Amino acid sequence: MIVRELKPGIHALVAIDWDRKLFDELVPLPEGTSYNAYVVVGSEKTALIDSVHPSMTGDFLAALKGLGLERVDYIVSNHAEPDHSGSIPAVLAEYPEAKVLANVKCRSLLIASHGLKPDAFTLIKDQQTVSLGDRTLRFMWVPWVHWPDTTFTYVEEDRVLFSCDFLGAHLATSDLYADDEARVERAARMYYAEIMMPYRPHVKKYVDLLAAMAIDMIGPSHGPVYRRPEFILSHYRAWAGDATRPAVVIPYLSMYESTAKMVAYLIDRLMAKGLSVQPFNVVDLDSGRFAAALVEASTVVFGSPTVLDGPHPAMAAAAYLVNALKPKTRYGGIIGSYGWGNDAMQNSLAKMLPNLAVEWFAPVVAGGVPKHEALAELDRLAEDIVRANAA
The missing domain is CATH 3.40.50.360 (Flavodoxin domain)
Known part of the structure; x- marks a missing residue:
């Protein structure tokens, strides 16, 4: 597992699945995949953004402890699919004071998938903010990229976006950042095709939404982190746009x-x-x-x-x-x-x-x-x- 600082007080926890060959018994993984979670520490409170596949829960909890986290106040669930939410029950057991922040659709899916109790949640709405003290989390409910519950989480002061499955890539790599752009483009194109292409009208809308924001870094839930956001946004703009090429x-x-x-x-x-x-x-x-x-x-x-x-x-x-x-x-x-x-x-x-x-x-x-x-x-x-x- 990679545990790296993205900015002071913001860490990526990347569980690398080197050997996985198939996702959902359907999607080939020629280069494996990763499950990314993030920790944002404010002056008053700490938030965990998503979790990892349940098969990697032990390493994930050890990584949280390795960061010296004695308390987690919020667990933000951007998306209820088990590869991102599967370790939440174990995190709640380890940090019982934490509240799960999720929209109403995500909450119902998490209750159905993991048996979480309704009182474990604090509901969030589109464009709602939550203060961590010197940092502010803003939530954007962006349904249908690719589930109806999907949320983006944006750290306003640091201009860091956590985009969940959107803009991701199935790529197991020791590289934290998407600096090998040719390799990442191939993986991201395949990921877009298999997962996002059926929702192309929604993709176009949310690319425009992000293009209007001030974003320095994008952390997806699969694959490397983008410290040049325009790289992936420009590709998504082309892929989701109406133009084709003669092929x-x-x-x-x-x-x-x-x-x-x-x-x-x-x-x-x-x-x-x-x-x-x-x-x-x-x-x-x-x-x-x-x-x-x-x-x-x-x-x-x-x-x-x-x-x-x-x-x-x-x-x-x-x-x-x-x-x-x-x-x-x-x-x-x-x-x-x-x-x-x-x-x-x-x-x-x-x-x-x-x-x-x-x-x-x-x-x-x-x-x-x-x-x-x-x-x-x-x-x-x-x-x-x-x-x-x-x-």
Whole structure:
């Protein structure tokens, strides 16, 4: 665990999970993750901002004692998800005088998750302040980045923002600060794609909120601390904004190589026209890399064989993910093949994507091995994609 001073009287307590490979049994963690809590000591009172994953409670309590904290007056819960609240019951047992500061939604979730008693809480509202003496905490209730309970905590005098999951990165590193910006950008993009992208309208609103504030440092609940806030805010502004870049993401699979031949043919035609193309075989899909590729891509083309008049189940799962993530993609296409069946697959697949607000290109579906007619249709599809991306 990293215990480091950010500013005099403000410490980061970073529990590093080097070996964790999967989050929520869904999100890949190629570089592990961290769970960040913070201690703010005022002239009169002390506040703990969030806690850590319950598997690391022992180290966390030892770190608090190592700071010489004989008393904790407030435990601020910015978010009730257990990776940030899981050690709160143990902290309350160690510091029974502490009050949990949480909004009404967070309180109900903490009671449900941890069995905390209602009298353990002091409710906070949006823009409410709490004095620690010579320091003031201001709370901002910012629902849907990414839960309805999410709160930002801002130390007014020090201009330090604790942003909870917002602006975070799944990255296990001994670096306290996000100074290796290229590495952090890759992790933060993947994190945004998997967790924040479904809430893009809210993200845009809260980026604007933070841009109007005087902030010297941002401490998220996962990943390194930003001592150059504009670095991460500028990326979020681009990711959540409406602009896309001319790039084509192609999730696909093939049972007897017919669809694979069509995908390869289309890729060659698009690359020859100078477009960026990124294919993903969905049979062994790295959902993190796939989600990250969708963040700014203008176009997604699904390639699937037909199974029982619909897309292959693995493609249906990939389509479910795309639909849930709600990328800002502008154009969509469907290509594929069938054997003894018919070409109804594309209709079933398109119906799985109601959240994808795209202009659909004409589908290209071949019976058996793609022949001259199907290849000519792929040529036309490539031209349509190039033309749309040039507009």
